[in-house]
Every structure is written in structure tokens, then in C-alpha cells.
Amino acid sequence: MLTFEQKLAILDTYSVLERKNVSLGRVNYHYEQSQHEKKIVAFHLHPNGNGYVYAGLLRGYETDDKGFVNIRELSEAELRELLDASITSMSIHIPEAPVVNKRKKKAVVAEADSLWVNSDDDTLTLKLEDDLWYVYAGLNLEMAFESIDEAKEYLAEEGFTPAQS
16 A cells, blocks of 8 residues: 555646645645546545545446545556546547437447457457547556547557457
């Protein structure tokens, strides 16, 4: 388990986060550039080692009813992974879904949940969830995009091609 001071030192390395001291020696970290109403990334970090990170826009994390994950027992690598994913998820503007004709919608849905592979046989999964395109490496969120074209461009730049079924 990381100490309170170690958690603060890790969070302080994120220049996009603003530290705010709150009551009882606790500390919050805000992401003011958030594209969502939610601005708090780290909540109530306490000298006893307890604290929370917002994961309400992420999948694969067990959250409380406000979307926070308890970070008491996380390692440095796990904490950084969660912080990176949280900030990325809060950075993406979710536009209102455009009206799509049925034929085009079927084509787009057919590309959802597709597997992509590179020359080293590494795989990434492209998924359409809540009008955003997510790229996963296993259960871990790699990137998120507003359009399939952006997602495909990223995958191609990284050396990935659609896996043959």
C-alpha cells in the first residue's frame, strides 16, 4: 500500500491536475479542463491512506454509486493507470449523436467489437460504447475516440490491421 505522501507525490506529477486541500487533512485533485460536469479526479485522499479516483466514465472498474474507485490498496502502476484512464475519459467531449440512416448504422455497428492485430501478434479490441469508440488492450482502456475514422487512423498509425475472421 502506498503512503499518503507517495499518493500525493504521484498525483503532483500530473500537471493538468489542480491540488485542493479540504477538511480534516484530506486532499482533492481537480481536472479543470474536463469536458464533463465532473471535475474531481482524486477525492478525499486522507493521511490514513484512503482515497478515491473517479472512474464513472470507465468500464472494468468497481465503483461506488458516485463513480469513484477506492485506491487504498493500489500499487503505483495501478494508480497511474487509473489516473491516466480517468483523465482521458474526462477529456473527451461527447457530442450529441447525429442522426444516422439505418443502412449506415448497420455498417458502423458491424465494425464494433472488432479485433485488430499487429505484426507481433499483439491484439487490440475496438468497441463502440455510448457513442464513443474505445480501444482496449485486454481489459485496459488504451484510447477513446469520437469517431470510428479517428479510431482506425490511430490503430493504423500504431501498426494494427483488422484481424481476419
